[in-house]
Amino acid sequence: MAGIGVALAGLTLVTPFAFQDYGDNAFIALTIVAGLLTIAATHAAERAPADRALWLIFGFGITIRIYVLLFDPLLSSDIYRYIWDGRVQAAGINPYRYFPAHGALAFLRDATIFPNINRADFALTIYPPVAQFFFLIVTRIGESVTAMRLALLGCELVTVILINRFLRRMNRPATRIVAYVWHPLPLWEIANSGHVDALMVALMLLGLWVALTGHALRGAVLITFSMLVKPIAAPVLAGIWRPWDLKMPLLVTAAIALSYLPYLSVGWGVLGFLTQGYMVEEGIRDGNDIWLLSLWRLVFGEHPGDVVGYVVVAAIVLLFKGFSVARRSDRTMLPTLDGINMLLLLALLLLSPNYPWYFLVITPFVALCGSLPTWLVSIAALLLSEQLDWDFYIPRMVTKSILFGGLILAWAFTTWRTRMQRTADAGSSQ
Numbered sequence: 302m303a304g305i306g307v308a309l310a311g312l313t314l315v316t317p318f319a320f321q322d323y324g325d326n327a328f329i330a331l332t333i334v335a336g337l338l339t340i341a342a343t344h345a346a347e348r349a350p351a352d353r354a355l356w357l358i359f360g361f362g363i364t365i366r367i368y369v370l371l372f373d374p375l376l377s378s379d380i381y382r383y384i385w386d387g388r389v390q391a392a393g394i395n396p397y398r399y400f401p402a403h404g405a406l407a408f409l410r411d412a413t414i415f416p417n418i419n420r421a422d423f424a425l426t427i428y429p430p431v432a433q434f435f436f437l438i439v440t441r442i443g444e445s446v447t448a449m450r451l452a453l454l455g456c457e458l459v460t461v462i463l464i465n466r467f468l469r470r471m472n473r474p475a476t477r478i479v480a481y482v483w484h485p486l487p488l489w490e491i492a493n494s495g496h497v498d499a500l501m502v503a504l505m506l507l508g509l510w511v512a513l514t515g516h517a518l519r520g521a522v523l524i525t526f527s528m529l530v531k532p533i534a535a536p537v538l539a540g541i542w543r544p545w546d547l548k549m550p551l552l553v554t555a556a557i558a559l560s561y562l563p564y565l566s567v568g569w570g571v572l573g574f575l576t577q578g579y580m581v582e583e584g585i586r587d588g589n590d591i592w593l594l595s596l597w598r599l600v601f602g603e604h605p606g607d608v609v610g611y612v613v614v615a616a617i618v619l620l621f622k623g624f625s626v627a628r629r630s631d632r633t634m635l636p637t638l639d640g641i642n643m644l645l646l647l648a649l650l651l652l653s654p655n656y657p658w659y660f661l662v663i664t665p666f667v668a669l670c671g672s673l674p675t676w677l678v679s680i681a682a683l684l685l686s687e688q689l690d691w692d693f694y695i696p697r698m699v700t701k702s703i704l705f706g707g708l709i710l711a712w713a714f715t716t717w718r719t720r721m722q723r724t725a726d727a728g729s730s731q
Contacts, residue, residue: 431500
């Protein structure tokens with residue numbers, strides 16, 4: 302484990318400079334190697350003495366996070382919008398009312414944050430209300446990239462504590478936490494880029510812990526708050542819901558309504574850039590960046606209404622899987638987490654996001670469940686760390702085919718191996 306840790310530290314040390322000199326392809330190559338080393342570290346950790354191994358795991362994990370904090374965000378400028386939204390709210394202005402370059406906000410501009418905001422001249426904020434509350438609170442402590450990243454690392458600390466508690470409750474080696482702490486995806490997307498998904502993951506895990514230890518309704522509220530940071534957490538609710546119990550859906554609806562209430566002075570504008578450009582910009586409305594639909598079009602061609610048809614079919618599939626997870630007979634902790642993990646992977650497949658930080662939602666499950674599909678997707682998501690301004694550009698369809706095609710193959714292999722194991726067990730029992 303120490304040898305793997307040294308290798309990971311070395312890769313982390315050179316990655317910012319490799320990115321600056323050789324572009325995103327160098328970044329992708331180095332971080333994927335780091336991901337593979339994390340798999341090796343996880344296998345080694347299960348056999349290591351917990352007392353010494355945990356010191357090693359957290360020692361390396363903290364060190365590499367401090368190191369990447371020294372660099373400006375490499376792959377995303379989203380964090381500047383977080384700080385801006387907090388500043389706008391502190392001035393008593395609804396963040397959903399004006400885009401950053403609007404004249405009404407000219408008095409808030411500075412030379413550090415404002416020039417780095419992406420889509421500043423046309424896009425309203427896209428972030429839901431719980432994320433906005435967080436931005437406001439953090440920026441009252443400090444309006445800087447460092448303050449925001451430290452706050453998000455605080456969220457990650459909550460995630461690590463909860464992963465540890467889950468592992469101990471399930472009688473799994475506490476050293477499996479290395480799968481998260483050394484994983485390159487949270488390292489670069491939280492400690493360096495400072496994505497608010499760290500808050501979403503922390504609230505999601507906290508809600509799961511509260512729900513699975515006997516307080517389902519309280520847990521549902523916390524998971525709803527995580528949805529109101531990033532909606533990708535929504536499928537998690539199926540894991541704690543009992544079919545035909547109406548209390549939880551009503552409570553979730555009330556929590557959403559109350560969270561949006563302070564911002565309703567702009568009406569439907571609370572949906573921000575989501576309905577006014579993001580779905581077009583990300584190739585969702587025309588279907589060009591939806592992986593499964595793109596494959597369908599390669600074979601059968603593009604037809605009017607195929608995007609609507611895909612959305613309907615995808616929603617039915619996701620609802621069917623969610624209902625099957627909700628009505629499972631075994632409601633103990635590990636099968637529940639396995640079902641939620643599977644549901645999140647399916648949601649990611651159907652949505653096929655364009656950015657690696659969307660996949661942070663599954664990174665805790667590499668430690669908690671450790672399935673082949675989860676490992677593959679969480680590492681292959683790094684292929685999406687592409688920047689269009691470099692000479693050698695891998696088409697997004699290719700990277701998504703590796704990512705999601707690999708997920709389908711991993712599911713098929715895992716299913717086959719499970720059936721073979723059951724057959725072998727049945728034969729030996731006879």
